[in-house]
Each structure stands twice: as structure tokens, then as C-alpha cells.
Amino acid sequence: MSDFYVVLSLAVYVAIAAAFVTETYMEGERAGGHWDESRVLGLGMCVIWPVLACAVAAAAIWSSKPLMGLKV
Numbered sequence: 001m002s003d004f005y006v007v008l009s010l011a012v013y014v015a016i017a018a019a020f021v022t023e024t025y026m027e028g029e030r031a032g033g034h035w036d037e038s039r040v041l042g043l044g045m046c047v048i049w050p051v052l053a054c055a056v057a058a059a060a061i062w063s064s065k066p067l068m069g070l071k072v
Contacts, residue, residue, distance in 0.1 A: 016050050017046060017047050020049075021046040024042050028042070028043075
């Protein structure tokens, strides 16, 4: 059953990344279609930011759990 969740998670990730890459690409075309460093960086960040969002969510969930057996 865990394979299903991995595939589902990857499908959701790809769908989100594809939507944002498409929108960013179209925005660049409307602005003149010039390929510079900022446009390439923007397209790359569309693929990377969902990973960062998942990492922040995981860190928030992990940090909210009590530390068992540790005296802080």
C-alpha cells in the first residue's frame, strides 16, 4: 500500500510543478520571450519549491511532537 502513496505523492508533485512551470513559461512569453538568467531561474524554482514546501511541512510536524525521554 505504501507504493500507492509514493506514486500518488509523485503525481501530485508533478501536477503542481507542471502547472507552475506552464504559467511561468507563458508569463515569460507574454513579456517578450527573452531567455535570460532570471527566466531560467524562475522555471527551475517552479520545480524546486514544492520540495521546499514539503520539507517545511515535515519539519513543522516533526517539531510539534513531544520529545519523549529527553529533558530539554
